[in-house]
Amino acid sequence: MKKILVTGGLGYIGSHVVVELQSSGFEVVIIDDLSNSSLDVLDGIFDITGVRPIFEKIDLKEKELVIDFFKRHSDIDGVIHFAAAKAVGESVDDPLKYYENNISSLVYILKALQDFKSTKFVFSSSCTVYGQADELPITENAPVKEAESPYGNTKKIGEQMIKDLCNCNDSFAAIALRYFNPIGGHSSAKIGELPIGVPQNLVPFVTQTAIGIRKELSIFGKDYPTPDGTCIRDYIHVVDLAKAHIVALNRLFDEKKSNHYEVFNIGTGKGSSVLEVVNAFMRVTGVNLNYCFTDRRCGDIVSAYADTIKANTVLGWKARLSLEDALASAWKWEKSLQN
Ligand code: WQD
Numbered sequence: 001m002k003k004i005l006v007t008g009g010l011g012y013i014g015s016h017v018v019v020e021l022q023s024s025g026f027e028v029v030i031i032d033d034l035s036n037s038s039l040d041v042l043d044g045i046f047d048i049t050g051v052r053p054i055f056e057k058i059d060l061k062e063k064e065l066v067i068d069f070f071k072r073h074s075d076i077d078g079v080i081h082f083a084a085a086k087a088v089g090e091s092v093d094d095p096l097k098y099y100e101n102n103i104s105s106l107v108y109i110l111k112a113l114q115d116f117k118s119t120k121f122v123f124s125s126s127c128t129v130y131g132q133a134d135e136l137p138i139t140e141n142a143p144v145k146e147a148e149s150p151y152g153n154t155k156k157i158g159e160q161m162i163k164d165l166c167n168c169n170d171s172f173a174a175i176a177l178r179y180f181n182p183i184g185g186h187s188s189a190k191i192g193e194l195p196i197g198v199p200q201n202l203v204p205f206v207t208q209t210a211i212g213i214r215k216e217l218s219i220f221g222k223d224y225p226t227p228d229g230t231c232i233r234d235y236i237h238v239v240d241l242a243k244a245h246i247v248a249l250n251r252l253f254d255e256k257k258s259n260h261y262e263v264f265n266i267g268t269g270k271g272s273s274v275l276e277v278v279n280a281f282m283r284v285t286g287v288n289l290n291y292c293f294t295d296r297r298c299g300d301i302v303s304a305y306a307d308t309i310k311a312n313t314v315l316g317w318k319a320r321l322s323l324e325d326a327l328a329s330a331w332k333w334e335k336s337l338q339n
Helices: 012-023 042-048 063-072 090-095 095-115 151-169 204-212 238-253 276-283 311-317 323-337
Strands: 003-007 029-030 054-057 078-081 119-128 172-177 181-183 215-220 236-239 262-264 289-294
Touching: 003 012, 012 078, 012 090, 012 238, 063 095, 063 311, 078 095, 078 238, 090 095, 090 151, 095 151, 119 151, 119 238, 151 172, 151 262, 151 276, 172 238, 181 204, 181 238, 204 215, 204 276, 204 323, 215 276, 236 238, 236 323, 238 311, 262 289, 262 311, 276 311
Parallel strands: 003 029, 003 078, 029 054, 078 119, 119 172, 172 262, 181 236, 215 289
Antiparallel strands: none
16 A cells, blocks of 8 residues: 655645545644644544544644654655645735745755655646636646735746756656646635635635625625636635546556656636636526626736646546535535534
8 A cells, every 4th residue: 555645734725635545545744833723633634534634733844843744654655735825915925934945945855755755746837827817718838927925926937946846857747736826625625725814815705795694795806807807716625636636646656557747737627706706606506696897906917828738648637526516515615603
């Protein structure tokens, strides 16, 4: 049984990936510093899979602790790296926190992998590296643009660091997955997204408004050059996204297929506007949502959706679940939090 380290494995995407790993027969070790997650997530993972993963509370910025971890777990076969801070606005206010959190910790973990000869690495990257792409849908060949925020820059730099390491180390192989907009939760409603404070992302704000925690959803801008005037994104069900990690990992383990360093877009290939999401949510849940239009949000791009041909053909992965499935699961999760 292959043993996989998942850093940030108690977070939103990480926890869904842990479930898919355990369901696919991998043994999982989680490192998380609990800065944006909760130990309760371990119970949710156990309830779904019947297996409690090994867990260690470690802050990856503590270099000695990272080395010590690998000394004790020298049999790790592969790593999926999520541990990172991800609030775009906060990264603008406190850029060094983001460089320290997301870059220093990545350096330490890559160094440890090199020293301990663990050589398979999946990196959690983002479509944010494309900025406002010149052409839609966005292919992996689209130029990586100047980052819109320090957070986005850490993803861009992270990818470059990993690529550099792959270039100088023949035995090291990595895949960067560029996520579009992950939403929703596990169908069991045992795990899901747990935003701290006021949600910055659309779907948690929608569900919190629907349940009465927020009074009204502000739709940021109604005069964008799109059919209904609101921004367009590629919303992908987090369970589909999680499954992409298993396929990526298996590709790295397959010496015949593994290609040293590769990037893949992980999205549905379909763009949906903010208004389409809001209307789909009301249709699927039967709940009326209070919303109003406000000014554009600074830094928002007009439209982004993935060209998924590379992921479909090379990885053999495809998003299966619909926007409606994802919104229904997000609503089920929100309701479960009230109980
Ligand atoms: C989606 C749409 C908003 C909230 C984020 C990260 C990015 C990447 C993907 C990870 C936009 C609109 C939102 C609200 C609204 N992630 N909106 N009212 O901005 O596409 O990107 O996720 O790396 O780095 O920034 O996602 O969910 O914030 O916004 O109208 O209260 O919803 O303007 O059009 P975004 P989002």
